[in-house]
Amino acid sequence: MGSDRADITRRGALAAGVAASGALLAPAGMAAPAAAASLPLERSARRRLRLDEGWLFHLGHASDEARDFGFGRFQRTFAKQGAFTATAAGADLDTGDWQAVRVPHDWAVDLPFAEPSKTLPEGLNDAAAAHGFKAIGRNFPHNSVGWYRRVLPAEVALPGKRAWLEFDGVFRDSLVFVNGYIAAHEESGYAPFVVDITDFLNDDAKPNLLALRVDASLGEGWFYEGAGIYRDVHLIVADAVHVPAWGIQIIAAPKAAGATVTARCEVVNTALAPRAPVLRQWLVGPAGDVVARADEHPLRLAAEEGASIDVSFTLASAALWSVEAPALYTHVAELVVDGAVVDHHETPFGIRTVMFDAERGFLLNGKPVKLKGVCNHQDHAGVGAAIPPALDAWRVGRMQAMGANAWRSAHNPPSAALLDECDARGMLMVNEMRLNTTSAQAIDQLRRIVRRDRNHPSIIAWSVGNEEPHQGTARGARISAEMIRELKRLDATRPTTQAFDNGFGLGASLVVDVVGFNYRTGKMAAFHEKFPDRPIMGTETGSTVSTRGEYANDAARHIVRAYDTEHPWWATTAEAWWSIVADAPYVAGGFIWTGFDYRGEPTPYGKWPSVSSYFGVADLCGFPKDNFYYYQAWWRRDEPLVHLFPHWNWAGREGQPIEIWAHSNADAVELIVNGRSAGRKAVAPNRHVAWMVPYAPGRIEARGYRGGRVIARDVRETTGAPVALALAADRPRFAGDGRDVAVVTVSALDAGARAVPVADTAFEVVLTGPGRVIGIGNGDPLSRNLARDHGQLFNGLAQLLVQASGPGAIGVAVRGAASRPARLLLTAT
Numbered sequence: 001m002g003s004d005r006a007d008i009t010r011r012g013a014l015a016a017g018v019a020a021s022g023a024l025l026a027p028a029g030m031a032a033p034a035a036a037a038s039l040p041l042e043r044s045a046r047r048r049l050r051l052d053e054g055w056l057f058h059l060g061h062a063s064d065e066a067r068d069f070g071f072g073r074f075q076r077t078f079a080k081q082g083a084f085t086a087t088a089a090g091a092d093l094d095t096g097d098w099q100a101v102r103v104p105h106d107w108a109v110d111l112p113f114a115e116p117s118k119t120l121p122e123g124l125n126d127a128a129a130a131h132g133f134k135a136i137g138r139n140f141p142h143n144s145v146g147w148y149r150r151v152l153p154a155e156v157a158l159p160g161k162r163a164w165l166e167f168d169g170v171f172r173d174s175l176v177f178v179n180g181y182i183a184a185h186e187e188s189g190y191a192p193f194v195v196d197i198t199d200f201l202n203d204d205a206k207p208n209l210l211a212l213r214v215d216a217s218l219g220e221g222w223f224y225e226g227a228g229i230y231r232d233v234h235l236i237v238a239d240a241v242h243v244p245a246w247g248i249q250i251i252a253a254p255k256a257a258g259a260t261v262t263a264r265c266e267v268v269n270t271a272l273a274p275r276a277p278v279l280r281q282w283l284v285g286p287a288g289d290v291v292a293r294a295d296e297h298p299l300r301l302a303a304e305e306g307a308s309i310d311v312s313f314t315l316a317s318a319a320l321w322s323v324e325a326p327a328l329y330t331h332v333a334e335l336v337v338d339g340a341v342v343d344h345h346e347t348p349f350g351i352r353t354v355m356f357d358a359e360r361g362f363l364l365n366g367k368p369v370k371l372k373g374v375c376n377h378q379d380h381a382g383v384g385a386a387i388p389p390a391l392d393a394w395r396v397g398r399m400q401a402m403g404a405n406a407w408r409s410a411h412n413p414p415s416a417a418l419l420d421e422c423d424a425r426g427m428l429m430v431n432e433m434r435l436n437t438t439s440a441q442a443i444d445q446l447r448r449i450v451r452r453d454r455n456h457p458s459i460i461a462w463s464v465g466n467e468e469p470h471q472g473t474a475r476g477a478r479i480s481a482e483m484i485r486e487l488k489r490l491d492a493t494r495p496t497t498q499a500f501d502n503g504f505g506l507g508a509s510l511v512v513d514v515v516g517f518n519y520r521t522g523k524m525a526a527f528h529e530k531f532p533d534r535p536i537m538g539t540e541t542g543s544t545v546s547t548r549g550e551y552a553n554d555a556a557r558h559i560v561r562a563y564d565t566e567h568p569w570w571a572t573t574a575e576a577w578w579s580i581v582a583d584a585p586y587v588a589g590g591f592i593w594t595g596f597d598y599r600g601e602p603t604p605y606g607k608w609p610s611v612s613s614y615f616g617v618a619d620l621c622g623f624p625k626d627n628f629y630y631y632q633a634w635w636r637r638d639e640p641l642v643h644l645f646p647h648w649n650w651a652g653r654e655g656q657p658i659e660i661w662a663h664s665n666a667d668a669v670e671l672i673v674n675g676r677s678a679g680r681k682a683v684a685p686n687r688h689v690a691w692m693v694p695y696a697p698g699r700i701e702a703r704g705y706r707g708g709r710v711i712a713r714d715v716r717e718t719t720g721a722p723v724a725l726a727l728a729a730d731r732p733r734f735a736g737d738g739r740d741v742a743v744v745t746v747s748a749l750d751a752g753a754r755a756v757p758v759a760d761t762a763f764e765v766v767l768t769g770p771g772r773v774i775g776i777g778n779g780d781p782l783s784r785n786l787a788r789d790h791g792q793l794f795n796g797l798a799q800l801l802v803q804a805s806g807p808g809a810i811g812v813a814v815r816g817a818a819s820r821p822a823r824l825l826l827t828a829t
Helices: 010-015 125-130 389-402 416-425 440-453 474-490 521-530 574-581 626-635
Strands: 002-007 047-050 055-059 099-101 145-151 162-167 174-178 181-186 193-196 209-215 233-238 248-255 258-269 278-284 290-293 305-315 329-337 340-349 354-357 361-364 371-376 406-409 428-432 459-466 496-500 514-518 536-541 587-593 642-645 657-664 668-673 676-682 689-694 699-706 709-717 724-729 742-749 762-768 771-777 790-792 797-804 808-816 819-828
Touching: 162 174, 181 193, 248 329, 248 340, 258 278, 258 329, 278 305, 290 305, 354 459, 371 428, 371 536, 389 416, 389 626, 406 587, 416 428, 416 440, 440 474, 459 474, 459 514, 474 496, 496 536, 514 521, 521 536, 521 574, 521 587, 536 574, 574 587, 574 626, 626 642, 626 657, 642 699, 642 709, 657 668, 657 699, 668 689, 676 689, 724 808, 742 808, 742 819, 762 771, 762 797, 771 790, 790 797, 797 808, 797 819
Parallel strands: 361 587, 371 406, 371 587, 406 428, 428 459, 459 496, 496 514, 514 536, 536 587, 724 819
Antiparallel strands: 002 305, 047 233, 055 099, 055 145, 145 209, 162 193, 162 233, 174 181, 174 209, 248 258, 258 305, 278 290, 278 329, 329 340, 354 361, 642 657, 657 689, 668 676, 668 699, 699 709, 724 742, 742 797, 762 790, 762 808, 771 797, 808 819
16 A cells, blocks of 8 residues: 655646556546546535536527627637626526527537538538538538536535536537636547536525537548537536545456455545545445455645555455456445545446457457457437437447447547446447547547546557558657557556558557557458567458348439448458458457448448448448348357348339348258248358349248258248338336437338338327437438438338436327327336
């Protein structure tokens, strides 16, 4: 056990925290503990309040001061604090035309589309396509600035306390005001940040006003990025003696049947007088019982002083965190002053080892685990970048159902909520920095990201870049090496990687721990032969493009067939890459591009009217495309599967040949067409089987055989016209807390109650009770006409995302012309 001391300022303690090395404070901008629990005031002076309700929103203007509430009206805009000239940051404002919103919130998702021929100057179509043709950016100044306001909870003004805000992500270039004072300026749209607001709080009983100006005129990516406060915001109120910004680091190492757990706990005294706290620490096991306690550690902290204390715990037995059993422990730290608990901080963590080996691939707890990964952007139908945590959980579960065990957060760090879900569900994570540079701002962002995330057991590697222009150069090596040095200083327990599309064996590829191959799967064997000591993995692989439910290419309609055949020039099919990687133990695995479709980058067409990508194995709603079942067959080989496609509704093509595929992990698959066998075919490992069959209405069936018996089957039937709508929810009960989400599928049925795979029925939505629809989607990459009260099926499916503002029964009804309506009852608890 040891203690290091450092002089601090009160604001620096909150904004920075004590550095992980123990002796020095990190630079300003570091953020506060994301995992702390909100506790009753009688037990702990720390309060952690999520600020999701009570927000008002209004568009500003990027170039017209009058329409931006006076922002920038005078040359002295920033001259005097507390007298800021933008009325949106002040108390005396009529907010009658402001919109009530909940955070997370993405205002860009509700903006109109900008059809290039009508609104965009020549030469800007590519950039607009990359961001999904939303009318936002420099050419749309009236849509590119947003203002947020809310009154802070009364707890913020508790006497003698410190108060700060934790923003998990705001896109982008945000100014934070408290009672008219500029409290912070954050340019990054992805790095978390903390804002100490103590000095700006009112000394009387007046309400404390929080306001943000968010400017999304410029982007950071080449994909849809959203706009606004699209991740969680928390208010923390703590004693002057407290654990500061992400001030706990846990290093857990399995040892024999047990483990050694080292906890580095940072403590600060922001008071102007000395304090003598006592630090108590213990560990709580996965079952909720206390499994270890440390000796009490008395501290003597001078005014504005901080300390870092290292403590080791020994566990005789330990449950390891793994993909199959993600056991989570909790480190608890309490600070006691004069017999009273003044701070209580909880940090979840897992006990496991991660390693990349040049011959054996990726090892979790010493055992090889092939990475069956997906790359994903933060984007979902209906809600854009503002994904509620419950929807994160649903998305992780959807990918796990396919067989995925790993997630690459492309091309920016994930939200804290997504990491929590990955920890709880056993999904491995590659956490990627947005910027590959060593500017002071970029290194500060890196520090905040790592300090926030380093206790998450799901994270197996830090990625320092993706397809950087300088990746194969000496300059690229210097930049990545410096980033890695800073990463290792903050967290020496994980390897680093970078995603390369060229320069293998050059530049930055020689300084990272694991070389990431973007698509160049065919070059892996030669690289391994030349560099036998360098671990490798596929950081982007298998970019098949497809439209869900479509089986013939049609460039005029921007349709791509859903067989595993279409891909950009730089990529390969699912079969092509996985057949190589699956049988190469020295390749750690790979991450397909992508798990879900996402707005922007509308490859292969790259132009209007395509507004989202075609890359996903699931569409923008998460509805599986046919390639989903290819991966499910070979990534979950112990579970028998046959997936038969296409559908069998081909009116007007009678007698014409139809290409029929089956994805299966059986030894052989037999196709039965209208009661007659079309032949049994052996299934080669990691491949598919196919037939060409003249179309005749009726029924086709695929039977999978192993050891001479049928182990799985799948059927497609010719349906009639849709006559009724149908609703199904992922679960009948969900929390009425305004954060949980019920995912509701809308489909159409024929007179025989069979789902119609080609239905395009339009419908309207009516809700009763304490529910609201936060998003509607249907997975069509051309979709442009969906709102929160009406939608349209695309190839038989659409999706509603429903939240509840309180407990009670929620009636969901959908009505369409010439179709019987459907009703569903949900219960919010």
